[in-house]
Amino acid sequence: MEGYRIRGGRPLEGEVEISGAKNAALPLLAASVLTRGENTFSSVPEISDVDSMVKILKGLGCSVKKEKETVTVDASNMSECSIPEEFMKEMRSSVFLAGALLARCGEAVITSPGGCDIGRRPIDIHIKGLESMGARMEKRDGRMIIKGPLLKGTKIRLKYPSVGATENIMLAATGAEGVTVIENSAREPEIEDLQKYINRCGGRISGAGTGRIEIEGGKRLTGCSHRIMGDRIEAGTYMFMALGTGGCIYLKNTEPSHMEYPVRFLKGGGWDIFCRENTITAKGRGSLRGCSFSTAPYPGFPTDLHPQTAAFLAVRGRDCEIEENIFEKRFKYAKELIKMGADIEISGKKVIIGDNKILCGREVEAEDLRGGAALIMAGLMAEGTTTVGNTRYIKRGYSRLEEKIRLLGGEITEYVQREP
Template identity: 40%
Template sequence: MDKFVVRGGNPLLGTIKVSGAKNSALPCMAAAILTEDEVILENVPQVNDIETERKLLTSMGAEVELGYGRAQHRTRIKCAILSDPVAKYEIVKTMRASSLVLGPLIARTGIARVAMPGGCAIGGRPIDLHINGLEAMGATITQDHGYLEARADRLKGAHIVFDKITVTGTEDLLMAATLAEGESIFENCAREPEVTDLAALLISMGAKIEGAGTGTIRIQGVSKLHGARHRINPDRIEAGTFLIAGAITGGDLNVDCCEPKHLGALITKLEQCGVKIDVGTDHVRVRSGGELKAADITTEEYPGFPTDMQAQYMALATQAEGTSTVIENIFENRYMHVQELIRMGANITISGRTATVRGKTPLQSAAVMCSDLRASASLVLAALVADGETILDRVYHLDRGYEHFEEKLRGVGAQIRRMGDVFGKK
């Protein structure tokens, strides 16, 4: 099982490039199910969740080629025949996004059998919102032995108001509605950039969609979609992680190939912490502004402060003068990194969904355990400023969503390696 060894103390200096968004690429790959034609996706990150999605689509009968042509980050998908419309547990057990194939499968084939989602143990992502929506569109859904089975001759347009904002639920039903008969109106939709990215692909495939990126989306169903070529958005969470890496180490880091408009809540918070930020058209430069200052965050749906940046921000808060309050409103079990930060010397207390971080505290190296994707990133950030050499176990969580993470950090001065590597080698 891979480990990271991180020696703290180096400010990060230079330029670091952001990869495509895993959370955009996964639903866009699932959208290829909706057509018999070829779909080509560009800027697809080389992370483990993408390989899992490839295995999933291939197991259904699709042709999937990662690194298509000479481009490492281009993916070609052709779902001409879907001979086995089943998302098998042994494939999807490590990935929450498995539910994203439910809508497109039933819309295209009239039947879908999908294992209940796996992935990080950060709390409930109730699939009942997917089920209720598909039933409103005319599907019959049963559950047995850990699988959901959905059937429908053809889905019907429906007016659906989501009980709570759900990114995957919005994406799943959006895909299903593109081939449904009649008009669908969805309210209380997720507004995340990943939803907008998926809608852009679907529109290029011939779907009729209005309002993506707002709380209300209208879809006029069509009888058939065609192939398309689409470039995946930059990964806003990876970009945010690197911005905090530059800030926490007191460095001068240019985060390139990103979309600054997607980083508004984080940039505002970093400026409140005293970090100097320069925003360009496709890059953000972060520089030390002296001592970091405490600032509170509350995680919210987009455009609020993202839950996927909460753990990384908490690492930064340990190095800020004063007391920071962190309130986690999205997932109820997303403080598993706290005990590991405490092992490194952080002063953090938890009461329900509220964490109180008292800084500035010197961090020391320790052996720590990665519990989920973003917790892994937060522990790397803490290790970058810790005294001594920190060993991070179970970094396979991090490999699910960050492309060549340690190599990118090493390129801007971090002393980080996988166990068995030598410092300085790329």
């Protein structure tokens, strides 16, 4: 088992280049199968989920080259429409390929996707959207066979603004005849990045970020070069890490408008936050008392920053609460923070933070990606040494984590514990 050993008590200070967004890179790589010719993606995060997507694309017959933060994909000679179960189980984002394969091949064969166990994440909204365009799905031997050789554009209203369903329908709709309209679509910035890429390839999509997306299908798409947007969740994580340890940070390659919610509440707590074009500077000392947050789809408070915010408030807040409205198992990190001395309790859908405490280093275990990041943050804020096990979860979403923390002055090393 792999883990991190962290010695706390040092303020994180300096500048950090935010990597490309995990939640943009994966659907963008999936979208590359819609094109003929070479695609070059830059600012691709060096994370295990990207490695998994690369394996899937190669298995489909795509030519893929990966060198550090650049991935080149040519799907001109793609020959498969079936994704092996072992690849689907590695990450949830493999489900994006269902819509892309339908548009490209008229058929997609998948299994239920994997990913972190943070609650129910059914793909019924995805399937219903695809069926609205004429696709049909049958289950056979644990696999889902989705066929739609003649997809038709239509109006689809999502019962919930699901990011994954919005992106999957967008990809399928590029291959449909006529115009598809998605109402109550997700508004996340990563969806705007997907729209930008597809349009650059020759597609015609409008409305991403507004709640109503219109896709004109039937366009021939050719490969292009695309730089992936900065990761707003990574930016928020490092901002909390630095301020939680009493340091200051200069974030590069991050769009301030995507960080409006965390920036606003940190300013309210007395921290100095300065936003410029593609950069954020955060410094000073502050505290938050009696604050309350509720996770919600963008532009609300992001569920992917919930655990990191809780760890931050355990040290820098008092009498605060976070209501989780998206994933019912998001609270797994809490028991590990309690081991470290945090004054935290779970009540229904809420995590309640009492008095701020000095955390003490302990042996803790990550059980999902964002909860793992919260434990690393807690270790950096704590007195003594903290070990965080199961770091395979964290490597799914944070690019060059150790390197960046060390550049900021933190003390973190990786260890490998052999199984007996």
